[in-house]
Every structure is written in C-alpha cells, then in structure tokens.
Amino acid sequence: MKSIADINEIRAKMQAQICLRDNSDMEKEIHIIVGMGTCGLNAGARTVFNALVDEVETKNIKGVLVTRTGCMGNCADEPVVEVHVPGKETVKYTKVNAEKAVEIINNLVKA
C-alpha cells in the first residue's frame, strides 16, 4: 500500500518522463534574455544561460524562452538578465550567477 508521499514521489518521477508528450507549450510567452557580449561572457553569462535553461527544464515550466543578446551597456553589472513577462514591466537582474538564475526561475513560478 502506498502513502500520499509515495504517490507524490511517483508523480514527480514520472512527470519528467511524461512531459515529453506535452505539446501544450507551443505558444511561448515569457522571454528571458541574457547579455552575452564580451563583458557578459567573461563575467559568466554562459553559466547563467545554461542554468536558466536547466532550471526551466527541471521545473517543467511551460512557456519560457531563453535567448542571448549582445552587450546591453551595463558592462560593470554583467551578467545581466532581462525578464519579459507579457503585461508586466520588464525586469533587469544584474550580477547574476547560477544560484540567482535558479531564484529568477523560482520567482517566475510563484508569479
């Protein structure tokens, strides 16, 4: 006999497999942009970009697109991450690292 915790564990484990079959994420809404000019790259923008993509996948979030862009003009504050949510003001995060990237995605989930 399973407990509620067991059921939730099965659910988490199986969701990772089943999500492959979900085509409801066809329309993307949230756009995350990472500055990847020379300044950004040297400050670790690539790690941030990868962390964002990984977190979107592990959290199984639909409707998020992560893309790169060039220098955003805040070289001293790199890596810079911009988050565009439709109908909301654009948020710019500065000096982002992998941990902060996870936090950014967590905040999106909550909202």
Place this chain on the structure above:
Amino acid sequence: MREVSLAISDVAQNSIDAGAKHLRIAVGVDEECISFEVSDDGQGMDKEVLTAALEDGKSFKGSSGIGLTLVKENAKQFEISSEKGIGTTVRASYLRSDGAYLGDFGATMLTLVGDFDTVLELSVYGRTKRIDTGELKSALSVAELQSRGVLRLMREDINKFIRQNGGANL
C-alpha cells in the same frame, strides 16, 4: 581568455549582432593547437569599419569594443575577412602550450540555438561531429528544445564527444 569556447561565443555574438541568419562554426583540435572558424551571413563590414573593429575600445554597436581585440591578442594566429552585405569570417588558432583549452563547448553551443541556424563542425584528433541546429528546429521550437531537455542532451553529447576523444583536460 584561455577558454577557446568563450572566444567562439564572443565572435559568434558579433555575427548575431550583425543580423546573421546562418552561422557556421568549425572547431579543430589536435596535439598542438585549437583552432576555430566562425563565418556568418550577417551585414558584413567595409574596410574602414573592419580596421576600426580591430582597434581596442572601438565599437559600432554601443558595446565596450574589446571583444575582437581580446580574441586577436590571445590567439597565435588570427584572420578576419568581411564583405559588406555578404558576411564575415573570423579564423583563429590557439597554442595549447600557451595554456589554451577548449573548455565547456557544450554549454557554449547550447546558447547558440536561437532564431538563427548554427552549423557546427567539430573535429577532435581527426574524429568529427556535425550538428545543425536548423535540423533540431525543424521539429521543435527553440523554447521546446530548451524546456524538454533536448538542448541539455545536446550539450552533454558534445562534451562527452570532446572528453572521449580529446581527454579530460581539453
């Protein structure tokens, strides 16, 4: 910048900023050096702009203007050719004895799947691997590739290929 993957990413960003729709990245590794070539079909530069582009601190797009200079100075060999309206090709070669290493190229490649198509030709000690992000995108959108872990698999695949053929320190 001794991690060549970062230099490639930097040069590729110039291509993207130049409005390139197609990027071709060739990376070659042997005992002595790591070389790469990035060519694009972006807007290209005329002679005047090209000369200025290689000057430290000069930028035509509001950035710091240090990218190409950095690549050039760290490389053993560096070549750039560009034609206005056609595109640009950058070639660079790094000596491994200078401490250059390829680094996390998989992570770089993951960031190069976007609304442009990237063709990667990777050659490590004669063994080759080819990836065309256009093919990936024929089935799924970029966001889907990201959210379903396809790009993560690609990243792991590339790095596994590099480590298997080039060793752990590459």
Place this chain on the structure above:
Amino acid sequence: MYRTHILVCGGTGCHSNNSGKIREAFEQQIKEKNLQDDVLVVGTGCFGLCAVGPIIIIYPEGAFYSGIKVEDVPEIIEEHIIKGRLVDRLLYHEKALGNKTVKSLSDTNFYKKQTRVALRNCGVINPEVIDEYIARDGYQALIKCLTELDPQQVIDIVKASGLRGRGGAGFPTGVKWQFAKNQNNDTKYVCCNADEGDPGAFMDRSVLEGDPHAVLEAMTIAGYAIGSHQGYIYVRAEYPIAVERLKIAIAQSREYGLLGDNILGTGFAFDIELKLGSGAFVCGEETALMTSIEGHRGEPRPRPPFPAVKGLFAKPTILNNVETYANITQIILNGPEWFAAMGTERSKGTKVFALGGKIVNTGLVEIPMGTTLREIIEDIGGGIPNDKKFKAAQTGGPSGGCIPAEHLDIPIDYDNLISIGSMMGSGGMIVMDEDNCMVDIAKFFLEFTVDESCGKCTPCRIGNRRLLEYLDKITSGKATMQDLDDMEQLCYYIKSNSLCGLGQTAPNPVLSTLRYFRDEYEAHIKEHRCPAHVCKKLIQFKITDKCIGCSACSRKCPVNAITGEIKKKFDINQEKCVKCGQCIATCKFGAIIKE
C-alpha cells in the same frame, strides 16, 4: 531516460485496424536495433481521429502519422527514429486545408478547436500504467478531498461548477450527490453508467479505454462525498478492451491502496466492482441498470422513489455517466470557477461528441458548451465529403432528434438543443447529407427502439411497433395524409404514457424529422417519391442511353435482372430488381440512374 516516445493508439477503432500488431512490431524492431533504452513504445487510448487510424504519434516532435500499416514500421524507425527525419508520406494530410501535410497533432484543425477535459489523458498516457496517470496529476484530486475537504465541501465544489449529467438528461450532478448525502443510511452506493448504447456513440468507451483511473478516482471521491463505501461500474460486455483496462486499473488501484479499506492511510474505505451488462439498450436507463446489477432482468421501475433515496438494493444510490465522472477530478483540482468559466450560462464545461456519418473527420471531439454545430461540422469535422450538401445532424441517438441546416449556428447546450426538438443525449452526432432520406432515418432509429423495448409497459411495447408500421407504410408509398396525422398523435401518446426514458423519448426522431422535413414525408405519401432516392420501394433503377452494352452490370447483378445484347443498350427487369445498387457501382459510364 527515454529520448523518444512512440504512442500507438489502442482504442477500439485503431485496434480493429491492427494497431496491436503495429505496436508489437515497433517493440520488436526497436529492440533489434538496440534502441530500447532510448525509445519507449506506449499503447494509449483513443486519440479521437478514428477516421484516419491507426494513429501513431512520436514525441518530442509530436509528429502525427495516420493510416499506418505494419509494413510502415521499419521505415518510421529507420527514418524518423534513427535519422531524425519525418516520414512525409505517412504524415496526416488535412483535407480541409487542401491536403496540406500536418506535422504535429496539435497543428490540426481537428485538435486546435477542441478543449480536452474529459479526454485529457486519452491518447496521452498508457491506460494500463497507473504511474503515468499519477504523473498527469492522477489521484491528486482524491488526496485533496481526503486531506483538505470535508464531504460537504466536495459537494459544494461540484455544485458550484455547474456540472450537469453527461448521460443525456443533464441533471445537475452536485444536486444529485446532495440528495444522496442527505439520506441517513449506513449503506449507500456509487454507480457508474458505462452502458453506452446509442448507435454511433462511443465517448464513454474511449474514456474507459484511454483513462480508466479517472473514473475510478472520481467514483471514490463521490463515495467520500455521499458516505458510500461501495461502487459499481456497469459496463457492457461488448466493450472487451474497456473491460480489460478497467480490470487492470482496479487491480492496480487496490495494490496502491487507492481502493480498499484504508485508502492512502486516511481511514476512508471504498471499493469498486465491475458488473457486465449484456448490451440491452434499456439498461442504460438508471432504474433498469440498477435492477440488472441486482441480478434481475433489466427492466425499469417507476420513479419516485428516486435512486438517491431508494436505489440499488433499495439503498440510497448515485448513478453518473462515465463522462460526468471524467470531469470531476479536474473540477476538484482546478476549482469550480475554472470549470464554470467554460460553456454557456446554464451548461458549463465541455462535451464530448462522437462524430459519425457523412463527415470527413469521423471520431471523437471535445468542445466547450456553446460551440456551434457549424464549427463542429465544418472546422473540426472537416465538412461533408464528396462536396455534398449538409442536410441535418442527428444528436441524442434514438432519444434525440435532427438539427437541420437552418439551426447550424445555434450554440450547442442542453437547453438550446431541447428548444429545437433534439437533445444532448450522450453525445452521438450523426451527420447526414442530401443522400439521406429523413423518413428512412426516423425508421432506422425506431426499428432500434422497437428491438430494444423491454416490453414492460404497453405504450412503448405496442405503441412503438404501431409507429414503425406507419413509417413502413410511408416508405412503401402506401400511406395517406390521414396516416400522417394519426402517426403524429400516436407519438405524443407514447411520449406521455411510457414508463421510462426509453419509451418517453422513442418517438423523438419521428417528431423532429416531421417538424423539419414534413415535405419529405409528404413527397412519399402524395407523390410516391423518395426525394433522396433511398426508400427502395419508391425507386427504380434505369439504364439510360449512355449505356454502351458492355454487360458489366448484367454480370454483377445478383438476381440476373439485367439483360441485353452486347454493344446494345441493356435493360433492367423491374420485377426482378432488388435495388441493391451493385449495377450503379459497377457501371463505368454513369449509365444507370435511380429515379
């Protein structure tokens, strides 16, 4: 971790087209290529687009292959799975879009306009693997009910959602549950009506085949809400796949402790038993169904007392249809507001229809209430094949009626359908074009009810037989206008005097065709003519001057009614002709016509 999932439809439609063999072929060949760790082959429930089955979907691309044969399997594996290239030849072609190839399932008009609530897992999960159901939030609604809500709160949620019975009558589900809860009795029952019997309706079968756990979970929730510990699913034995999957699902649920004495350690006890019906249509009527579960002959009994007061084994009982239950878990999880936001003012949520008849996309569709018939037929259904003209849609099966072209734009809900003389019914929708004779259609449905009448009450047993005799007379060209009036009178008599729903609704197909197509009845009576050239006794087959005398028809005619000399015009002996239509199908020159 699998990088590719191959979903093979295992619904009854595709199953009869060999999808089981296709699935085995995939499994075997994937293994031969040593890809079993990368590729998962999944048998699922019905995808809905039965017309182009067997259907295969390959994820992550969502590539939608239709009409697959066992011989196609190696090519799909070689090209799609190994080389990553879609096999264009086998991709689904959407006829409505000028045969454009559709890459992904969700790109088809058929799916785009649907809202899948009851069918959300059909064609997505393997119905025989409980873990896949759990991954799709399965049993979360039950956990929520058992841990966060008291029974009254559960009923309040169902009431607030506005969910009405999907079996046809449309009684508010929450109200039904409340009646049963209010009864003071230690023993109560939760029943599920899976005795789907309308000709052309197969939505309940598809839910049971594709997502059996959704029904089990909802029944358990219902048990918790009304204070019952035993459920029964009455399913017809003619649904072998559904029965098999239900058995598997019940066994898995018991193993996981989702059914039994102490569900998930909460102390709540509930179990479900399957009862197989033998396919008597009347057993879909709630009182007859319960009589049948009790082990007696399936005959209805008068109401009141209603089942909520005195139902199965004379105990308070709720009886809901499969599709109704399939909505419950989603209402609990997403909230009644979410559900009530879909649909019309008095009909909330979605409804599943089984599209059949003269329509391109035969299959199963789920649409929000309030969608127009035009959207269902033209956009989702892909229109009428062969450029024919739409004549009517029949909804509600033998209890329902026809909706003519003039009402194509009416938003579909319970009340609107009744106001135009039809009914929602369980969701069968048969589309008819100009080649269908409406008198013949009415006769078809009445023959069905006459066969299925249990015989307990006179109006239904004898009344409907007399009604059929009138229709026979009309389609033979022997009726008078007086007969037409008498027939109409008889309809109202049967409706008001029959014991149960079967008899009370049996004349509906006649009444609704009379209402919208009286001219066709009159043509049969006054002019001895069947305008659609269907009624055999009123048509003649004739050979025209186009005949070149090839003798093909004469060789095909089963009764040797066609004779003639080679290279000269042949002739049909009307006495011998049985109007089978074989000659028309055989003639290459269009020389044979019906009059």
